[in-house]
Every structure is written in C-alpha cells, then in structure tokens.
Amino acid sequence: MTDIVFQSRFGEVIFSAGCLAVFESFQQKKVSSAEAGGQLFGVFTEPRSVRVSVATGPSRGSLRSRFSFHPNRAAEKREIESFHQRGLHYLGDWHSHPEPRPSPSLSDENKMMQIFGASHHDLNCVLMVIVGTSEFPDALWVGAVTDSDVAPLTIRPKHADVSHPSICNPARLDRWC
Numbered sequence: 001m002t003d004i005v006f007q008s009r010f011g012e013v014i015f016s017a018g019c020l021a022v023f024e025s026f027q028q029k030k031v032s033s034a035e036a037g038g039q040l041f042g043v044f045t046e047p048r049s050v051r052v053s054v055a056t057g058p059s060r061g062s063l064r065s066r067f068s069f070h071p072n073r074a075a076e077k078r079e080i081e082s083f084h085q086r087g088l089h090y091l092g093d094w095h096s097h098p099e100p101r102p103s104p105s106l107s108d109e110n111k112m113m114q115i116f117g118a119s120h121h122d123l124n125c126v127l128m129v130i131v132g133t134s135e136f137p138d139a140l141w142v143g144a145v146t147d148s149d150v151a152p153l154t155i156r157p158k159h160a161d162v163s164h165p166s167i168c169n170p171a172r173l174d175r176w177c
C-alpha cells in the first residue's frame, strides 16, 4: 500500500502506508465485525503538510458494537502523552463504519467539534477519519474539524495550490498538554 494524500484548506494531509494498514485491518467487512476506532498521530513535515504516521487501534476498555464505538478516553489521554514524548502530535480520531463509502453521523461531527474545543493541541483543526468497507481511497472519509464546522477533505489534485494556511498553528505549539 502506498501513501494517500488529501487536500484541506489547511494544507496537505498524508496518510502513511502503516496507518492505512491499520485502517484496513479494522474494516467491517464481515456482518459480525464491530466498529473500531482509535487516534491519529504524526508530524508536521513542511509548513503546509502533516504526515499521519500512526493510527492506534481500540484501547482497552472501549465499548464496541456493530454500529457504535465508545473509546476509553482516559486510556486515550495516556496514549496522547506517550506519543507526544516521542515527538508525535495528536492529530485526530478515526473509527470504522459498516458502509462502503462512509459519511459522518451528526453525533460524529458534534463529538469531534467538542474534542477540538476541549483539548489542548497545536492544530488549526483536528482530523476525523471514517473507514468504510470498500477499497481505498473510496472507503476513506476525511474531515477537518474546528469548533464551528467539519469540512470534508478531497484527494489531492495533480497540481495542488499551496497558497493556504498551514494545518499547524505555530503560536499554539508550546501550549500542548
């Protein structure tokens, strides 16, 4: 699997092959498979790019059913701290849906906007990824979440315009955790 690059108004978001392999391993392709989810961590590779290098799986203590996923937020917080010590920033959350081309529910959007507002991070937006059951990239829904909206990202066009602000807000970098 190769990297997949999405374009947001904040810049490029690159999903590494390793991260995509984790998404793939939790695709709900069987009737019996439960929703899964986890967190996204990565690095700012250029002023206008972010590389999602790690996707974690469901933490112990999360509640999973076919149509719902409730993470263990305390375990996720510890995960954020430990990745941060290794230089990897928290970038957002992902979860699976049992549909080929997924889209977020209203509750998905509201939860992520709350997370953006409530957590200390160094981002102009947090990412929300939903993993469906078809092939990549069709199975991936990616959104940039702020406290006021959720904007879907698109696969990068061939000649990308890079005259937009960065996903990383340097003024907030030292305010992490």
Ligand SMILES: [Zn+2]
Pocket: 095, 096, 097, 104, 105, 108, 130
């Ligand atoms: Zn959902």
